[in-house]
Amino acid sequence: MNDYKIKELYEKMEMDLIDSMKRNLSRHLAEEEEVGFKYTQWQAEKLKELKRFQRENKKIIGGYVKGLNKEVSKHLQEELKQGSISAIKHYNKVLGDNKNPSKLMNRSFFRTNDRKVKALIKAVNNDLNKANIGALRMINDEYRQIIHKSAFFVANGVKTEKQATSMAIKEISEKKATMQACDEVSKSFLAGGLNCIEYSNGRKVNIASYAAMAVRTASIRAHLMGEGDFRKSIGRTLIKVSTHGGTCKLCARWQGRVLIDDVYSGGEPDGKHTLLSEAMEQGLFHPNCRHGIFTYYPELEGISYDEDEGDEYLPDFLKEKYNYYDRLGKSWNRRSRGFIDPDNKKDARKNYLACEKKKENIIQIVNNKYKNLTNVTKNNRIKGRIPNRRLNYSVDSEGNKYKNFFFEENKKITNEIKYQKILERYLNEEVSLNPKARGIDGKRFSDYWIKKKSKAWDLKTLDGESTEIIDNVLGKACKKKQAPNIVMHVGECPHSNNYLKEKLIETFEKGKRPYVKEVMLFSKKDNLLLHLKRK
Structure with a gap:
């Protein structure tokens, strides 16, 4: 399971947890029609059901992550294999050789890398398990906070401009006030989602983004291990860093540079080239890094070391806009799914659809201005x-x-x-x-x-x-x-x-x-x- 599928899985899990929270908060609101709704009664019922809500969330998370460790392990083993295959194919292409990957990648290859890959698999699975525990704790805490903090807003009103106008026209019911209070308390959580991962600098990250980053980083390392093993076998330890437009500040200085791979190929200093380990210490291959490395053959000139990214390609300045509206859209979609008050839900849905339209416009901007006839x-x-x-x-x-x-x-x-x-x-x-x-x-x-x-x-x-x-x-x-x-x-x-x-x-x-x-x-x-x- 690659990083894209991991992110998709965690985003679905997040939505299911939000749906669960909404179902539990909405329960008993309908009683107003029959016996008259009272906030104090609703709050007491919610506190009674807290344990059941926690069990439901645990079951939801368990359903999504069951077997995930095995899937991640399988994916990283495959990345190790593909890393060696790509290095061998590149070697054959630039030097005109015809080495057979299946013959070179014998038992000894997998035995040599087994310990390293197992350590990598263990580390990423531990990260994911910690994230799962953090997600469960966060959703349960948010539910508790909504129940307790909503009392303040029910008593004092929700002071948004739109709701204040509504209250000026007619006095809202206690049920309506409860809905608005729950939405007011939960809106910060719904905007950010399950931001249960906190870095040392205090920055919080959504669980889906974190899980994707963890698997992506591990995948790159496994791939580089495979490439490095082949380089080591042929005595080639010079590498070249790929080049990308609009790169980040951490990687800009390393683009197109020839380095010595002392991390994956066992290269030693030659007094001319920087070590890969030094470049990595200074930011190369940071989380979400787009760069790769390729074996450098100094005796050959005019060889391209960059893989083809294809014709359907968004340049960075458009990709940034697309990602911005993608994140904003997901934020509004969570609010649309999690809000209880129909008016709030309607507004959130409208904003979500507006973001989706912006994304569509970015994708189609190419077709509106020019044709890619490649x-x-x-x-x-x-x-x-x-x-x-x-x-x-x-x-x-x-x-x-x-x-x-x-x-x-x-x-x-x-x-x-x-x-x-x-x-x-x-x-x-x-x-x-x-x-x-x-x-x-x-x-x-x-x-x-x-x-x-x-x-x-x-x-x-x-x-x-x-x-x-x-x-x-x-x-x-x-x-x-x-x-x-x-x-x-x-x-x-x-x-x-x-x-x-x-x-x-x-x-x-x-x-x-x-x-x-x-x-x-x-x-x-x-x-x-x-x-x-x-x-």
Whole structure:
């Protein structure tokens, strides 16, 4: 059971506990119609039922966590195995070898790592068990507090603006006052949920988030153990840290750095590289860290050490907004499920649905502004020989043709010649090199021209270390009124493919550089990374 499923399980458990609390608090409220409702009687009944409520909660939690330890153990064992498999596959890919993972991962592999993984499993299961006990204690305490503290609000009224207005119009019943009092006392708990985990700095964390973090952290460590075991077996202890856009301050200094893996591969100091243990002490692989490490082969250049994150990818600036509304929505949903008063419940439900709408808008913002054609373009890629195509005239940015033209020497336009074929292969259109025109000033001539669509494309190579290299290249194209359709090729650029993809998506998301209509981004190895087109 991975971290996502763990979080989902604990969120369901939290909702069931809130439903249980609401059922027990609501019981006896209906008696007003028959015998007349009295708060003191209701409070006395709730205190009598406290033990039954505690037994019910214990049963709910037990039902959710039964067998959970075994599921976590199974998951971590699998992560250990997958860590070694991924390291072996990476080795085969970059060095052209054909090592068989099943042969390398024999009994000795599992025996060597058995003690380490068992310690990891024991630690995470202990953390989860403590969290379960904390959840039970918290829900029981909250129930007690609601029963006792509600007396103050029943006596003095709930001083929210809306309820004060309602009370001014008509005197509310004792039943209504009890409902509002229970909601007032419980609203802080319902807003935060089961925040039963408290760190040393006083920060409290929701049980679902904590459980997911605990399992995620353990999963990463198990995976790294597997990778490290293979590195150790081949005598390779240098690693490279992955790179991500919008990283946190703790990890920023370690991105793309080559380190010595002294933690999982038994590497020793060489006087040149920092130890992984030192980087971890200073914050690398903190809880919820997105970074990974990959075996570094110094004899090879131009190898990507970052895993592909796929095309359906939210950039960080949108992900932060999405997560904000996700947390806020869950907070309102808990209140909607836990409130007793119908008016409070209705308002909470309305706010929850508003947050869900915001999340929908963020997911669909991509489709509203542009199309991500990457998968379509890859699938339409044609095979076979692509001919060299050159126009026998020159075309400027306005579509005017010129007969007096020239091509530069081939050695000066090697990339342009290569990408004429690549562009035609991916676009499945006849793409021709566009020559320059003699004696024409003040006109722009693109690198490529597609006759059937009268469409111009320019080739740009990404060279340099600027973190805003994507925006810089597009900015120049806009300023000089070059072709609005651009092919980008990664050259001498230290940034990862994922970082460049994120930056390009961000440009389209935020509506920046609107002059540019379509962009295709290719890796150093001439593989298509991203194809975006504005609507």
